[in-house]
Amino acid sequence: MAKTVLVIGGGPAGLSAAKTLGKLGIPTVLVEKENTLGGRPILEGYHTLIPRKMTPSQVLAPYIEEVQRSSSVKVKLNTQLVSCEGTAPDFKVKLSDGEELEIAAIIVATGFQHFDPRRKGELGYGIFPDVITNLELEQMFSKEGRLYRPSNGQLPERMAFVFCVGSRDRQLGVTNVHCCRYGCALSGLQASEIREKYPQVEVFCYYMDVRTYGTWEYPFYWEPQEKYGVRYVRGRIAEITYSHSDGKLRIKHEDTIVKRPAEIPMDLVVLVLGMEPSEGTKKIARILDLAQDPDSQFLIPAQESGSNVISPKAGVFIAGACKGPIDIESSLSEGEAAAVEALAFIGAKVTV
Amino acid sequence: MGHAKSPYLKYADPIPFPVINRHSHYDHLFEEMYELEEKGEILVYRITEENKPVEVLTRTGRIKTIPTTKIWHHKSCGQCGNIPGYPASVFWFMNKFGYDYMNEPHQTSCTAWNYHGSGTSNPVALAAVWLRNMHQAWKTGYYPLIHCGTSFGSYKETREQLIFNRELREAVKPILKKLGRLTEDGRIVIPQEIVHYSEWVHANRYKIKELYEKEGKAKGIDVSNVRVAIHGACHVWKMMADDYPYDPEVYGGQRPAASTAVMKAIGAQVVDYSTWYDCCGFGFRHILTEREFTRSFAIQRKLKVIAEEIKADVIITHDTGCTTTFEKNQWIGKAHGMYHPVAVMSDVMFSALACGAHPFKVVQLYWNCSNYEPLLEKMGIKNWKELKKEWEETVKHISELEKQGKYEELMEFFKKYDLYEPYSKTSDGFRRKRSATADMPLFRS
Numbered sequence: 001m002a003k004t005v006l007v008i009g010g011g012p013a014g015l016s017a018a019k020t021l022g023k024l025g026i027p028t029v030l031v032e033k034e035n036t037l038g039g040r041p042i043l044e045g046y047h048t049l050i051p052r053k054m055t056p057s058q059v060l061a062p063y064i065e066e067v068q069r070s071s072s073v074k075v076k077l078n079t080q081l082v083s084c085e086g087t088a089p090d091f092k093v094k095l096s097d098g099e100e101l102e103i104a105a106i107i108v109a110t111g112f113q114h115f116d117p118r119r120k121g122e123l124g125y126g127i128f129p130d131v132i133t134n135l136e137l138e139q140m141f142s143k144e145g146r147l148y149r150p151s152n153g154q155l156p157e158r159m160a161f162v163f164c165v166g167s168r169d170r171q172l173g174v175t176n177v178h179c180c181r182y183g184c185a186l187s188g189l190q191a192s193e194i195r196e197k198y199p200q201v202e203v204f205c206y207y208m209d210v211r212t213y214g215t216w217e218y219p220f221y222w223e224p225q226e227k228y229g230v231r232y233v234r235g236r237i238a239e240i241t242y243s244h245s246d247g248k249l250r251i252k253h254e255d256t257i258v259k260r261p262a263e264i265p266m267d268l269v270v271l272v273l274g275m276e277p278s279e280g281t282k283k284i285a286r287i288l289d290l291a292q293d294p295d296s297q298f299l300i301p302a303q304e305s306g307s308n309v310i311s312p313k314a315g316v317f318i319a320g321a322c323k324g325p326i327d328i329e330s331s332l333s334e335g336e337a338a339a340v341e342a343l344a345f346i347g348a349k350v351t352v
Numbered sequence: 353m354g355h356a357k358s359p360y361l362k363y364a365d366p367i368p369f370p371v372i373n374r375h376s377h378y379d380h381l382f383e384e385m386y387e388l389e390e391k392g393e394i395l396v397y398r399i400t401e402e403n404k405p406v407e408v409l410t411r412t413g414r415i416k417t418i419p420t421t422k423i424w425h426h427k428s429c430g431q432c433g434n435i436p437g438y439p440a441s442v443f444w445f446m447n448k449f450g451y452d453y454m455n456e457p458h459q460t461s462c463t464a465w466n467y468h469g470s471g472t473s474n475p476v477a478l479a480a481v482w483l484r485n486m487h488q489a490w491k492t493g494y495y496p497l498i499h500c501g502t503s504f505g506s507y508k509e510t511r512e513q514l515i516f517n518r519e520l521r522e523a524v525k526p527i528l529k530k531l532g533r534l535t536e537d538g539r540i541v542i543p544q545e546i547v548h549y550s551e552w553v554h555a556n557r558y559k560i561k562e563l564y565e566k567e568g569k570a571k572g573i574d575v576s577n578v579r580v581a582i583h584g585a586c587h588v589w590k591m592m593a594d595d596y597p598y599d600p601e602v603y604g605g606q607r608p609a610a611s612t613a614v615m616k617a618i619g620a621q622v623v624d625y626s627t628w629y630d631c632c633g634f635g636f637r638h639i640l641t642e643r644e645f646t647r648s649f650a651i652q653r654k655l656k657v658i659a660e661e662i663k664a665d666v667i668i669t670h671d672t673g674c675t676t677t678f679e680k681n682q683w684i685g686k687a688h689g690m691y692h693p694v695a696v697m698s699d700v701m702f703s704a705l706a707c708g709a710h711p712f713k714v715v716q717l718y719w720n721c722s723n724y725e726p727l728l729e730k731m732g733i734k735n736w737k738e739l740k741k742e743w744e745e746t747v748k749h750i751s752e753l754e755k756q757g758k759y760e761e762l763m764e765f766f767k768k769y770d771l772y773e774p775y776s777k778t779s780d781g782f783r784r785k786r787s788a789t790a791d792m793p794l795f796r797s
Contacts (some may be wrong), residue, residue, distance in 0.1 A: 118369040119411060121606030122629045126366070129358040139363050150361035173594060174380075241626040244661075250626060294380070 003027055005342050006093060006103045008081055008284060011039020012328050013320025014109035015063040016335025017342075022070030026343060029103075030067065031079040031095060033280060037064045039111055041328065047141035048193070049328055050185045051216055055142075059328065080280075084287055088315020089346055105315045105342040106288065108299065109335060110281040112321035115166025115176065115274040122239040123165065123271060130249055131240055131269045134161070134183070137190055147194060147201070149268050151247070156267030158202040159194070160251055161187045162237045166274030168208065174295035176274055181325040183272040184210045188220030188230070190270070195228035204264075205232045206253060235262070240269055274325075281322040288316055298324045309338040317342050369605035370413045370598050379414055384515050385542060393521065395539045397490045406555035408597040408609075416597065417545055418555040419497070421451040424489040428500030429461050430672035437697075437716030438675070439499055441704035442549055444714050448707070449559055454494040459485055464506030479514050480527045482507050483540055487533040490541045497547055501671030504548040505587035508595055511546060546595070548588060550670035553700050554597050554610035557617040563707040564618045571708045573732045575620045580702075581664035581694075582612050582622060583654070583678070585671035586631050611670045611699040618706050623662045627653050633681070634673040650681040651690050659692035665727050666695040668702055683721045693723040711736055712743035 003026070007018045010032030021028040034043055041049060041056035049059055067073050080096040089104035114135055117125040125131045129150040132140075140147060149156050166172065167180040184207065191203045205224075210232065212221040224230040235253035243250055248265040255262055277298045285292050291300045291312045299322050302312040311318045319338035320331040355361050388394045399405050403419030410416050423446065431438040446453050463473050463481050489496040498504040514520050521540065528534050535541060553560070564573075589596040589608045599609035602616070607628075615622050633650030635642070655678065658664050669675045678696040685691050697705075701715050711717050711733060717724050718740070728736040753762045 116366075116369065116371070118366075118604060118606045121603065124606075126355065126369070126604045126606060129355055129361065132355075132361065136361065136363055140361075143363075148360060150355060150358035153360045171593070239629045241628070243626060 003346060004029060004101060004103050005105045005107060005339075005346065006031065006081075006091075006101065007107045007109060009039070009109035009111055009280070009320070009322070010034070010037040010075070010077075011109060011111045011320060012041070012060065012063075012331040013111070013322075013335040013338070014039070014107070015060065015067055016332040017107045017109060017319055017339040018067045018073050018075075018335075019063050019070070020336045020339035021343065022067060022073040024339075024343060025072050026339075026346075028070075028073045029076060029101060030073055031076045031081060033078065033080045035077050037067065037075065037077070044135060045139045045142045046135075047138045048189060050182065050189055051219065051327070051329065053189065063332075081284060081287060088313075091315065104346040105317065107317045107319060107335075107338045107342055108281075108284055108288070108290070108311070108322055109318075109320045109331075109338070110284050110322045111278050112275040112281070112325070113278040115276055117165050117271050117273060119172065120165060120169075123162070123237070123269075124240040124242070124249075125271055128240065128242045128249060130156075130267060131271065134186060134190065134270050134272045137270050141190075141193070147198060147268075154267075155198060156201055158204070158266055159268040159270065160204040160206055160237075160264070160266050161191060161270045161272055162240075162251070163187060163205065163207040163210075163272045164236070164274070165271040166276070169274075175276070175297065178274075178296050178298075178325060179211060180272075180274040181211070181213065182327055183274070185212045185216045185220035185327075187270075187272050188212060188224040191230040192224045192228040195224075195230055199229075203228075203230045204266075205230060206235055206237050206251070207232060208234070208236055233257075275321060277322060284322075288313060290316065290318070293324075296324070298322065307337075307341065309334055309341055315345055317345075368600040370409050370411050370600070372409065372413045372415075379412070381512060381515055382414075388515065392537075393539060395490075395535050395541050397486065397495075397541050397543045399495055399544050403495050408551065408555060409599060409605075410595055411598045411605075412594045414594075416551070416595070418547055418551050418597075419495040420449075420552065420555060421453070422494055423451065423453040423497045423552075424492055424494035425453060425455050426459055426485060426489070426496050426498045426500075426503065427456075428503065428672050430502075430676060431499055434676050435672065435698075435701075435716075435719055437701055437714065437719060438672070440714055440716060441698070441700040441709065442499065442552075444704050444709050445553075445556070445560070445563075445700065445707075448563060449556070452494075454492055456488065456492065456494075458488055462500070462503035462506050464502050475510070475513055475520055476523045476527070478506060479510050479520055479524045480531075482510050483514075483524060483528055483542070484531060484533045486543050487528070487541045489543070495547075496543055497549055497552055499549045501548065501550075501585045501588040502673065504546065505591050507546045508592040511542065512592075514540075514542070548596075548610075548670075550588065550610040550699060551597055553614055553670075553703065557614040560614060560703050560707065561617040564703075567708040568618075568706045571732075572734070573706055573708060575618055575706050575731055578620045578666065578727070578730055579623050579662065579664045580615050580620045581625055581658045581662060581667045582615065582628065583632060583667055583669050583674055584608050584611070584628070585669065585674050586636075587673070588671050590629075611668055614699055614703055615668060618703065620702075620706075623664060625658055625662045625664070627657045630654060632669075632674040632677045634677040639673070639677070646677065647681055647684055650677050651685045651692070654678065655682060655685065655692040655694065656690070659694050664694055665730055666697065666702060669696065669698050671698075679720060679722050682723070695724040695727040696720065696722040697724070705731060705733065710739060710743070712740055713746065718743070 005028045007014050007030045018030040038060050046056050082094045085092045091103040093103050094100050169176045234257050235255045237253045239252045241250045252263045299318045302310050309317050317338040319334040389396045399417050399419045404421045405417045405419050407415045597609045598605045602609040602612050630653050633646040638646045
């Protein structure tokens with residue numbers, strides 16, 4: 001009888017699950033389709049993570065090192081799950097490198113992808129160079145360490161964050177009605193960082209309502225305004241255009257507090273992207289026949305379990321952003337929780 | 353791509369957009385539709401090889417199938433009433449391309465006037481009307497092509513409501529049964545795709561280009577200097593934006609491709625302007641309830657911007673309401689000292705002109721109140737005055753024939769023109785239209 005646990009995905013949740021299983025000496029195989037561990041924060045070069053304001057490597061490097069050091073965890077990069085037959089605890093899985101394994105339990109941690117803002121053509125991303133995503137802003141910080149307008153390389157005088165791009169948006173149909181959970185807080189942090197480094201840049205945040213959860217309220221909502229002078233305007237941006245007369249962008253919205261439409265010139269606009277299940281998550285859902293939310297397509301846990309990490313399919317556990325928008329701290333916790341549940345599951349069948 | 357233009361920002365090189373066959377909620381809608389068919393609730397009226405379909409990409413990456421021939425024309429109240437050159441141009445192209453179609457007299461209005469403006473109808477009635485018309489198309493074996501943007505938008509939205517709501521299906525079925533508009537085994541007929549005429553134009557843009565090269569240019573027509581402002585209609589794409597053609601070559605696949613792509617195909621200069629995304633001012637009920645809003649919006653936000661910012665020669669539309677709004681408000685603006693003259697016409701009308709269609713007998717520009725003459729000059733249709741005279745003489749001739757009661761001769765006369773005729777062209781040849789109006793003596797009223 002197999003004793004091995006398969007962890008699919010080497011991002012925060014998968015790393016955390018593998019690390020926990022490794023610590024407990026459980027034979028574990030971690031498959032990651034990219035050639036690097038760390039998931040989106042490492043692959044995409046995030047600059048600073050909320051809420052602790054640490055870099056991705058500060059947070060994730062200890063996990064990566066411990067997983068790589070562990071004698072019971074086998075890491076397989078550039079590898080994907082191809083098929084899975086049988087039932088727990090006797091899954092027979094096939095990997096993209098041709099290897100076949102006998103697996104007792106599976107932890108799915110296949111994560112999310114950023115909303116593609118080109119679906120909101122009215123926001124002009126990809127048409128006007130000075131419309132960028134919050135991911136590109138992170139990369140500007142982490143790769144180049146400076147803020148500039150992509151059209152001319154100059155420091156913007158005035159810039160805006162547009163919240164909820166691809167989130168809470170019924171215009172996009174049923175797939176994108178959920179909140180991304182991280183956007184308000186990260187924008188508060190990014191806006192504060194900009195104001196701290198470049199006090200001459202005017203920064204505006206355009207929001208529907210600000211959702212800085214729990215203890216995030218002060219550092220990512222009040223502090224940006226009170227300490228750094230970031231200006232918050234309630235109004236959803238309807239459209240972004242460009243004026244040839246001054247070479248600046250125009251953002252159009254209705255300020256729903258003062259109740260009037262406005263059109264404001266901006267040098268740089270940052271789109272705060274929503275989260276969607278990754279292609280990997282959708283693919284794994286098909287291979288393992290996992291329950292998905294009919295609208296968002298995120299994976300959903302077994303309702304009767306009361307747990308957030310137990311899937312409706314016996315022996316399959318789900319953790320992190322494959323089951324909906326989540327922050328990195330919580331992803332790490334869910335990885336640990338899924339590892340323990342997997343352990344309990346195989347523990348009932350085999351002697352560890 | 354905008355970022356590709358930047359010498360500074362060189363990050364992720366995105367794959368072309370739309371991303372082909374990316375799973376989206378729209379696929380979900382179609383999956384549900386076919387599931388309903390499997391359960392025996394509905395019959396999906398399919399586009400077949402007989403329709404010589406062309407595939408286009410939608411915003412979500414879904415492949416949409418556009419039939420090109422064996423077409424059932426679902427015409428527009430506003431077009432037939434106010435801009436008859438609009439449907440006539442569609443028919444003209446169909447005749448030129450040798451496509452088979454049925455000019456259906458048994459079609460009703462979609463009743464979505466102003467797109468459900470302020471409770472003019474309700475979901476059950478709207479669904480019943482849509483399904484009644486689709487059933488009629490199915491009976492004929494010709495595939496429905498929706499001319500009107502309002503009908504197209506309403507039908508797309510109604511389809512989504514119908515597929516996802518059993519209550520609506522249950523409410524509409526007894527009505528359809530009473531009307532005899534279910535299949536023999538009691539199923540609702542839903543077309544595989546809801547197709548707008550602008551999608552048909554889009555799917556035929558290379559054929560249009562060929563015709564322009566062959567016949568338009570031979571007449572000295574050249575559109576390469578014509579500055580074109582595209583106005584996309586809310587009802588056509590903005591309200592249900594996913595189910596409409598997008599193309600990586602048109603604004604990076606982020607703005608609707610129909611109308612823009614055909615203009616580009618024939619070589620006109622498509623010019624971007626800052627209020628491209630704004631409504632024409634027609635609104636959803638504004639034209640009925642807040643007409644001054646419509647007027648000021650159309651004049652200040654669109655006509656003025658298009659005239660001053662980019663000095664366009666023509667506004668290209670793909671819907672009934674937008675065309676009339678841009679047209680009539682120029683005349684109104686003139687009366688109030690806010691005159692921003694620019695020609696207005698639909699993509700298919702402009703394309704027909706470019707391909708050499710008669711500006712008055714086919715495109716019927718005499719119905720336009722916008723300043724179309726400078727556009728004709730710029731397109732190289734320098735003899736438009738003679739053409740207008742020719743049309744006036746033709747009208748006189750028709751009138752004479754009618755006075756003399758020579759209807760057979762009239763019919764023969766119409767055959768000479770690639771015009772909307774009192775006949776239906778079917779795969780079996782010409783067939784006289786069987787409608788109340790078709791049997792009336794022509795032009796008597």
